[in-house]
Amino acid sequence: MTTATTSALWTATVDDAPVAVATEADLVAIAGAAGTAWILEAATGKPVGTVTLAGGLLALEFSPGAAHLAFVGPTGYGLWRRSDGRILLSETGAWSNAVRWAAPDRFAVASGRRALVLDTDGAQQWGTDLAPSTVTDLAWLREGRRLASSAYGGVRCHERHTDKPVTEYKYLGSHLALALNPNGRWICTGNQDASIHIWRTRDGNDLTMQGYPEKIARLAFDDTGRWLASDGAPDLTVWDFSGKGPAGTSPRSLRAHETITALAWRPGGDAILASAGTEGAVAFWRADSGRPGTRVNPASVSELPEPVTALAWAGPRTLVIADYEGRVAAWPLPDGLIG
Numbered sequence: 248m249t250t251a252t253t254s255a256l257w258t259a260t261v262d263d264a265p266v267a268v269a270t271e272a273d274l275v276a277i278a279g280a281a282g283t284a285w286i287l288e289a290a291t292g293k294p295v296g297t298v299t300l301a302g303g304l305l306a307l308e309f310s311p312g313a314a315h316l317a318f319v320g321p322t323g324y325g326l327w328r329r330s331d332g333r334i335l336l337s338e339t340g341a342w343s344n345a346v347r348w349a350a351p352d353r354f355a356v357a358s359g360r361r362a363l364v365l366d367t368d369g370a371q372q373w374g375t376d377l378a379p380s381t382v383t384d385l386a387w388l389r390e391g392r393r394l395a396s397s398a399y400g401g402v403r404c405h406e407r408h409t410d411k412p413v414t415e416y417k418y419l420g421s422h423l424a425l426a427l428n429p430n431g432r433w434i435c436t437g438n439q440d441a442s443i444h445i446w447r448t449r450d451g452n453d454l455t456m457q458g459y460p461e462k463i464a465r466l467a468f469d470d471t472g473r474w475l476a477s478d479g480a481p482d483l484t485v486w487d488f489s490g491k492g493p494a495g496t497s498p499r500s501l502r503a504h505e506t507i508t509a510l511a512w513r514p515g516g517d518a519i520l521a522s523a524g525t526e527g528a529v530a531f532w533r534a535d536s537g538r539p540g541t542r543v544n545p546a547s548v549s550e551l552p553e554p555v556t557a558l559a560w561a562g563p564r565t566l567v568i569a570d571y572e573g574r575v576a577a578w579p580l581p582d583g584l585i586g
Contacts, residue, residue, distance in 0.1 A: 255576040256565060257292035261285045265569035268559040269316070271309030274329075275559075275567050276316055277575055278304040284318055286327070289561045292577060298327045298334050305344040311351045315367055319343035324356045326369055335369040345384045349391030357382035362396045362405070376410040378403060384425035384436075388448075397422040397436050402446070416446040418453065423464045428472030433488060437463025437477055443486075445493070454494050456486070465507065470516040474534045478507035482542075483522050485534040497540035503530035503548055509558045511566075513580070521566050523555035529568055531581055547581040 263279025270276075274295065275287045282303045286295040302322030309316050316327040323338040324346065341359030348354040353372065355364045360377045362385055380399035388395055388404065393413070395404045399421050403412040416434055422444070424437035434446045443456040443463055459479035466477050468488075475486045475493075484498040504524025513519035518535040530545035537543040553570040561567050564580045 255578050257577050259287060259292040259575045261573040261575060263573055264571050265556050265573060265575070266304060267306050268557040268567050268569055269307045269309050270559045270561040270567060271311070272313035274309060274313045275561055276307050276309065277569055278307045278318065279573075280304065282320060284316070286316065287575075289565070289567075289577070292575070296327070296332055298325060300325050300336060301338060306346055308346045308348055308354070310348045310354065310367070314351060317346045317348070317354050317356065319346045319356050324358070326365075326367065328367070337369065342381055345382065347385045347387055349387045349394075353391065355385050355387070355394055357385055357396070360398070362394060364394065364407075373408050374410065375403070375405045375412070380421070383423050386425050386427045388427060388431050395425060395427065395434065397425040402434055402436060416451060416453070418444045418455070423462060424466040426466040426468050426475060428468045428475075428488060429470065430472055432472070433492065435466060435475060437466040437479070441479060443477055447492070456493070465510055467510060467512060469512040469518060469520075469534075470514060474512070474518055476510050476512065476520055476534070478510065481505065483507055483510065485520065499534055499537055499541070499543055501530065501532050501543050501545060503528055503545050508555055511558055511560055513560055514563050521558060521560070523558050523568065525554040527551040527554055527570065529555060529558065529566070529578075546583070549578070
């Protein structure tokens with residue numbers, strides 16, 4: 248890996264095609280498709296360490312405070328400890344593409360058709376029964392006391408030592424992405440059938456947002472829980488969940504990409520969204536400007552030489568971006584976007 252100084256805050260190069268970026272506290276991690284993750288200092292881009300999972304990587308996430316990094320891939324999962332560099336690997340042979348921390352000492356991974364909850368020594372605390380298909384995404388509810396998992400047929404919720412689901416939110420189809428708003432009022436999935444399905448958690452009432460030309464593989468609420476962003480078309484759409492929710496409304500939309508490859512809300516709840524695409528553009532825009540159903544122009548668009556494959560905010564003023572050739576850059580928030 249090499250580092251260099253450009254107009255960005257810092258740049259680095261990793262020897263693989265990045266598939267995910269994770270940030271927490273003072274660290275950044277870049278997951279490579281072939282199975283190596285590079286851990287860097289968030290302020291400088293200087294290397295801290297590497298971890299490797301045979302068979303490739305699909306996702307990774309730091310624990311709160313960045314004392315640990317959990318990573319998953321087609322052959323299993325692993326755990327890196329910052330204090331001494333210890334690496335624990337569990338190459339189960341079960342496909343895993345989701346990892347979520349519930350607390351600094353507890354995290355969940357998708358493992359084939361099950362979800363497993365582990366401690367920071369890699370010991371299994373509990374696990375779910377078999378879902379109808381491979382688990383595609385995970386999310387924690389009730390301050391880490393309840394785990395939601397998506398698979399074919401809907402979302403299943405489990406609590407500690409309950410292998411059978413305590414609640415199920417059903418919708419026939421393949422669910423690819425899972426998003427819960429912070430107060431737990433709404434559960435949403437992005438689906439293979441080019442729809443977003445939404446349940447109100449208190450009573451299970453549901454609705455479907457249809458009409459997308461492509462499958463929904465990326466879905467995220469902002470910190471306030473008001474705005475839900477999704478891919479599924481050249482237009483990036485944002486639904487407003489204020490009041491009684493999005494039923495009967497139209498989304499705000501932005502066309503800045505040929506195909507959306509990544510999206511991430513700026514921390515802090517000010518409705519600023521960053522998105523990236525296959526053409527090498529990174530767009531920053533405010534979701535709370537304009538009117539529902541109208542197209543919103545991006546506040547700033549920058550071009551990179553290669554398709555952007557992943558991005559993540561490292562605090563409220565820095566966006567870390569990785570492209571297909573392994574170039575990684577930390578960019579400052581564009582002037583004039585706030586206020």
